[in-house]
Amino acid sequence: MPAAKANLLVSRLSPPPIPSVLAWAREYKGAKGPLVDLSQAVPGYPAHPEMLRLLGEAASSPATTGYGPIEGEEVLREAYARQMSEVYGAPVAAHNVQISAGCNQAFMAAAIALAGAGDSVALTNPFYFNQETTLSMLGINRVLVECDADNGFLPDIASAEKALASGAKVLAIVTPNNPTGAIYPPELLRALFDLCRSHGAWLIVDETYRDFLPEGYGAPHPLLAIPGWEETLILLYSFSKSFCIPGHRLGAITAGERVITEIVKVMDNMQICAPRAAQVAVAEAMPILADWRAANRLEIARRADALRAVMAELPGWEIGALGAYFAFIRHPFADLSSSEVAERLAKEAGVVCLPGSYFGVGQERYLRLAFANADAVSIGRLVERLR
Numbered sequence: 001m002p003a004a005k006a007n008l009l010v011s012r013l014s015p016p017p018i019p020s021v022l023a024w025a026r027e028y029k030g031a032k033g034p035l036v037d038l039s040q041a042v043p044g045y046p047a048h049p050e051m052l053r054l055l056g057e058a059a060s061s062p063a064t065t066g067y068g069p070i071e072g073e074e075v076l077r078e079a080y081a082r083q084m085s086e087v088y089g090a091p092v093a094a095h096n097v098q099i100s101a102g103c104n105q106a107f108m109a110a111a112i113a114l115a116g117a118g119d120s121v122a123l124t125n126p127f128y129f130n131q132e133t134t135l136s137m138l139g140i141n142r143v144l145v146e147c148d149a150d151n152g153f154l155p156d157i158a159s160a161e162k163a164l165a166s167g168a169k170v171l172a173i174v175t176p177n178n179p180t181g182a183i184y185p186p187e188l189l190r191a192l193f194d195l196c197r198s199h200g201a202w203l204i205v206d207e208t209y210r211d212f213l214p215e216g217y218g219a220p221h222p223l224l225a226i227p228g229w230e231e232t233l234i235l236l237y238s239f240s241k242s243f244c245i246p247g248h249r250l251g252a253i254t255a256g257e258r259v260i261t262e263i264v265k266v267m268d269n270m271q272i273c274a275p276r277a278a279q280v281a282v283a284e285a286m287p288i289l290a291d292w293r294a295a296n297r298l299e300i301a302r303r304a305d306a307l308r309a310v311m312a313e314l315p316g317w318e319i320g321a322l323g324a325y326f327a328f329i330r331h332p333f334a335d336l337s338s339s340e341v342a343e344r345l346a347k348e349a350g351v352v353c354l355p356g357s358y359f360g361v362g363q364e365r366y367l368r369l370a371f372a373n374a375d376a377v378s379i380g381r382l383v384e385r386l387r
Helices: 017-025 049-059 074-088 103-114 129-137 157-165 186-199 257-270 276-288 290-312 338-349 376-380
Strands: 097-100 120-125 141-148 170-174 202-206 233-238 251-254 318-323 326-330 366-369
Touching: 017 338, 049 276, 074 097, 074 276, 097 103, 097 257, 103 129, 103 170, 103 202, 103 233, 103 251, 103 257, 120 129, 120 157, 129 141, 141 157, 157 170, 157 186, 170 186, 186 202, 276 290, 290 318, 290 326, 290 376, 338 366
Parallel strands: 120 141, 120 170, 170 202, 202 233
Antiparallel strands: 097 251, 233 251, 318 326, 326 366
């Protein structure tokens, strides 16, 4: 009798990457001092007490225990639309917003709404691995857009043009980037938008780390001010990082009403609605915690500076790109794979990071360090650990 088998599109994938490196970390014996965990993109400080109070209050209310609107709570859609309008200096309305259970779900819902099995979606190389595996398990083909390591891992326009000319229905990018930390300048984003529009393709911009752009950076891009942006652009966001609530799973999609209508169909089958208590709490917290969030941006910048200082003292180690939450670091061990280097760092030096090979083709000389996880003192310990 033949054995029942799992879906090959899923079973062919590797196990989730974070648990694999945390398993290496469990073998660290503490010889170098406290573990320095730079593996997962989580805030290295707790949520504000007021945020916790609001979450508890909303969770204890009978009003949030039933199903909510598929598109999200109106109070959060309106609050987020106001924030988007302020950030970009362009009008965004609540009907342009779909709330999701985190940004990974936002990407999956958008991908299902825009592309089907056998279609192609372009990702940058290196890519955010959850986006790549999402496409794989949906039977959507992946086309890679090369990033220039000599230019801070920014996407190559000619490579993007080639991907879209080959028939990719969507170009999906992340800025500030995961894994590299590269911040795509507004003029590059405008060029990618124009390229997608000329090919009749969608541009998905994952802005999960938008709140951690350098102070005074201004609007991340001009795309929402372009007439007809709704026919090309989709923006993704996560409330997890700036509000320090990743466990409550809350994200957002900004798109035209036509796209939102399609995503609603997906969301109704995927989860019906995002967690309601978190939506109500975040909507109220947005104006209250604005100063706290701004201070956190400065704290993350201090951690970035601490890592730059560390790398300046380590011959052979090079910063490929650095920004927001991440640094993509070139290691000096040409005879070792990135997985071998990361495993040895975790087990022997108590430094947990992700191999570059987890993020794409040709990334064996790189490691991803999620420096936002650790304070400046902990980051300073890397000087001795990486020698």
